[in-house]
Amino acid sequence: MEEFAMSQNDVHPFDARGVAKRFRHAAIFGALESLEDGEVMRFVNDHDPLPLLGQIQQRYGNQVGISYVAREPGNIVIDFTIQLGAPATAGAPAAAGAAGSCSGTSGQGCGCSGG
Template sequence: MSTLTIASDPQDAAAAEAVEAHHTQLAGDLAGRVALLVATAEHETPAADRARAELVAFCDRDLLPHAAAEEETLYPVAHDLPAARLLIDGMLAEHRRLAALVDALRTTGSAVQAAADGRALQVLFEEHLEKENALVLPLLASAPDVSLSGLLAGMHELLGHGEEHGTAAEAATTAGGCGGACGCGGSDGTDVPELDVRDVPHAIRHATVFGALAAVPSGQSLVLVAPHDPLPLLGQIEDRHPGTFAVEYLQRGPEAWRLLLTHR
């Protein structure tokens, strides 16, 4: 998802790179949550309800505020550039479609339909980010009378918060729930969703796993399917969540590595 941006000064180039990096993180976080919803939706289980709730929470907490921040800062300035006016009108229309898909996720009664809405949201969002990276940011960064770094000063929604957000599991614990670790409706170990990242683009592969793991509550598990032994990824998971996930290898190659990741 990386693009070459020719900026009018080094600060603007750095600002564009920071936004692109945050876009990559957002795309991966969304892809992981959607993948978990798709994996659990077929059987209409409580795991599917949790996955949908976590996906909606992510959209409310990160995706929609990111879009709103763009409309407040980048888009008005870009709209004043003759070369970008029609483009920005189209981007604003896509924001409305993204919000409508989130509302559909929030209200639909079927997990299968929610999975379809989530997949549509993912496709639209990834296409939207690609246009921002390849078209909007370069136009702003190269405009001599526009300071992209100045526009982005203090805009955490566009550059990333630099901190971990609470997961659905943590919310359940705060509310007094067990997160499925006892016998009150949690998984009995037979309904473990699978996340196959072998076809996920390398640029967002790790972020996709992080997004999926964010939706796995305490006492629940996720099967990760990778194209190689994911030791660097496991190290990153441990750095981000020390002692939180137990790892068990189910298969060690040659074409796939399957690991059971259990949220303690």
């Protein structure tokens, strides 16, 4: 069985500390929507963005995987992985009422326009 090794080219850094607070969520959503299936955005921040994670879950469901790489005070690193083959709903109550789902088509990125 062949193992899949993620290339560093598939991991795109996003340091939220350098983005003005009023633009931050829009910039993050735009970055996620520009990724293709299987690509990862490595998000870095100085605090745990729990409200943002809830918004991502509502907006994209399971089609954006969330995985902490580091979760220490002042050093939060999260990998957001685009998973277009995943069911659109996350199964959690917060995602059940999502207005739309990620429906990218054959390498065209996430494709979500938000709500």
